[in-house]
Amino acid sequence: MFRPDTSSDDDSSGTDEIDHPLVARLYGSLTPMEWVFAPHRRYLADDLSGRVLDLGAGTGGMFEPVQAAADSELEYHAIEPDETMREQAATQARELGFPVDLRDARAEALPYPDNAFDVVLASVVFCTIADPEAALEEVVRVLKPGGEFRFFEHVRADGWRETGQDIVDPLWTRLAGGCHVNRDTVELFVAHEAFDVLEIERIRFGVFPATPFVRGKLRKRR
Numbered sequence: 351m352f353r354p355d356t357s358s359d360d361d362s363s364g365t366d367e368i369d370h371p372l373v374a375r376l377y378g379s380l381t382p383m384e385w386v387f388a389p390h391r392r393y394l395a396d397d398l399s400g401r402v403l404d405l406g407a408g409t410g411g412m413f414e415p416v417q418a419a420a421d422s423e424l425e426y427h428a429i430e431p432d433e434t435m436r437e438q439a440a441t442q443a444r445e446l447g448f449p450v451d452l453r454d455a456r457a458e459a460l461p462y463p464d465n466a467f468d469v470v471l472a473s474v475v476f477c478t479i480a481d482p483e484a485a486l487e488e489v490v491r492v493l494k495p496g497g498e499f500r501f502f503e504h505v506r507a508d509g510w511r512e513t514g515q516d517i518v519d520p521l522w523t524r525l526a527g528g529c530h531v532n533r534d535t536v537e538l539f540v541a542h543e544a545f546d547v548l549e550i551e552r553i554r555f556g557v558f559p560a561t562p563f564v565r566g567k568l569r570k571r572r
Contacts (some may be wrong), residue, residue, distance in 0.1 A: 400468030410442030
């Protein structure tokens with residue numbers, strides 16, 4: 351059963367509406383892209399248990415792999431500030447019969463108490479977050495000690511591709527709903543003193559300028 355919930359544990363964490371309807375509808379229609387993403391979604395969903403937060407549900411791409419992999423006791427929460435994407439995610443959850451508490455919230459101001467989750471997932475989301483440093487601090491805050499932060503993100507390239515990303519990023523960001531292609535996302539993650547690295551894998555995946563990708567798992571120190 352789908353359980354929409356736009357309430358907040360903290361009234362100060364309300365958000366201004368974000369909506370990129372053309373980008374959201376195009377993204378939601380790219381079924382072949384989801385096939386390509388599928389093994390990486392399964393990597394994030396593998397052996398999930400407890401209370402989980404999807405940090406940017408998009409159109410609901412994580413719902414099916416999580417439903418297939420997780421145990422029946424899983425409690426799944428998700429945020430998505432883009433109105434059109436959130437509506438598509440809600441439809442996906444209903445069609446799958448997947449129970450999710452889906453909220454309108456930003457990663458920089460999560461509407462959850464401290465130490466609330468066993469796992470936080472980020473699947474191609476930090477490229478669009480306005481303040482990734484603030485969002486990472488929120489991930490640390492809501493994760494329980496010993497909890498996992500799992501991610502699959504495209505990152506800054508090397509060599510000529512790095513220069514090319516810097517050149518195209520302003521236009522790409524406007525056309526792709528706020529996505530940045532030149533962020534040092536994983537360096538931000540692993541440099542945080544709250545985390546121990548469990549695994550990191552750089553993948554030759556994607557198409558320029560949104561390439562390469564990195565996936566991995568970090569554990570919050572106790």
